Amino acid sequence: MASLSFNPTRINQTSPQPFTNLTKFSFHLSKPPTNKKHIQLPHCTSSLSESSLFSTSNIEASTIDQDDFLDDPTSELSFLDPEVDPQSITEWEIDFCSRPILDIRGKKMWELVVCDESLSLQYTKYFPNNVINSVTLKNAVVSICDELGVPLPEKIRFFRSQMQTIISRACNELGVKPISSRRCLSLVLWLEERYETVYTRHPGFQKGSKPILALDNPFPMELPENLYGEKWAFVQLPFSAVKEEVSSFETKFIFGATLDLELLGIDIDDETLIPGLAVATSRAQPLAAWMNGLEICSVEADISKACLILSAGISTRYIYATYKKSPVTTGEAEAWEAAKRACGGLHFLAIQENLDSDDCIGFWLLLDLPPPPV
Structure with missing residues (x-):
């Protein structure tokens, strides 16, 4: 493929203005675009391969009925696309945070959600709030690798500043590079989808509950x-x-x-x-x-x-x-x-x-x- 000549359009085609001045510009969209922002999730479609891996906290994977799994918001997910080379998945996106769901003790449940950019790897697991630490996370990461047969990632991205210490410590002990970044777009969109299809249907869901780890928006x-x-x-x-x-x-x-x-x-x-x-x-x-x-x-x-x-x-x-x-x-x-x-x-x-x-x-x-x- 030939290299592209980068040639963006500016309205003002005279001499460029100083960096601190605004170049006059107007926009003319050809038509209002549609942006569905929808990720085709393997566990939400009818095209699941029979070799896809599933697990829940109380049912053996080999005994799961797929329809029951898809209908059960309390289920946990362990999925690896069988058409993808596990060695090619070198970067993960992670969220380790509380959910608007109460457990049997009346305490907020925590959840680990892991994926790669292409969603070829997907993993979720619930945790009680009294085991949230770097050791729990490190062990969970190792379990994912063992269960799905994937190597430890080279990098793990995460987007919550409040979890930086726990995630960074777990990553460092595993020799994985932690990257704090809001470019976890696949993960963020998947969390939006899970909120509608999983969390709101969970028997412990607490309507109106606000995130306890809200994203920062500091003064520039x-x-x-x-x-x-x-x-x-x-x-x-x-x-x-x-x-x-x-x-x-x-x-x-x-x-x-x-x-x-x-x-x-x-x-x-x-x-x-x-x-x-x-x-x-x-x-x-x-x-x-x-x-x-x-x-x-x-x-x-x-x-x-x-x-x-x-x-x-x-x-x-x-x-x-x-x-x-x-x-x-x-x-x-x-x-x-x-x-x-x-x-x-x-x-x-x-x-x-x-x-x-x-x-x-x-x-x-x-x-x-x-x-x-x-």
Whole structure:
């Protein structure tokens, strides 16, 4: 496949503006896109292979009737896609948190939910609240490997800052790299699905119960000097070009991160314009390399403070750029955010040597999702 020439559209095609100024831009979506954001879960379909592995806390796997399993919200799941090479699953996504479910003691139950990005591996297990520690988690990770015949992952991503100590300690004892990141999109969408199909149907479900480990949204801090660009602009790319840019990761070296658009169920017309932010600097290569280690998850325009916020990791937020507030610039920032919402939160960040270059040094495809309901 030939390398893609990165050529996003800007309304203002004159000289690029300074990094602290907003380039005039307007959005023209070809039609309101549909974004179903639906993951086809193996355990929720009729195409389950007979070799899929299931287990529950009180029934032997070999005796489970599949219909009974799917209908029982108290069941626990242990699944590995038989068509996937277990050795290829090197990164996991983990959530270890309380659920809006009371056990027989009247205490909130905890649950471990594990998957990989493609949902080829899926595992759930309930725990009482008095055994929540790194030893329990470490043993559970080892049990998953033994039960499903998969190797220990190289990396484990998680998105709750409150669980960082427990998860990091368990990972370190196993020689696994823990990564705090909100780019656990498969996991987050699966938790949304489980809330509707499992938790709300559980006999111990507590309606109106709020998550005890809510996601942080701290005040943004100053951007480190090594992450500064020189110029920036709001840009747009047709969805077809975004998909080509994603596929080009397979054929050329480029810093950044992509998303599995098919898995995430993002259903957008190819001509729809996807909003993005282009950053230009003469030191594009080192800047992209620094950014590559940040686990970037979103860019947002803060209308009230006339700035752009870069979110990374679990709860790191930077003031990425500022602009002079005026009715015009406010309208442009509002239009950019509206375009992002119209695309279901899909947007991108690109780093180039200059804003008119056909080459992209860094490209991050981002999806701004609300936090899970649990």
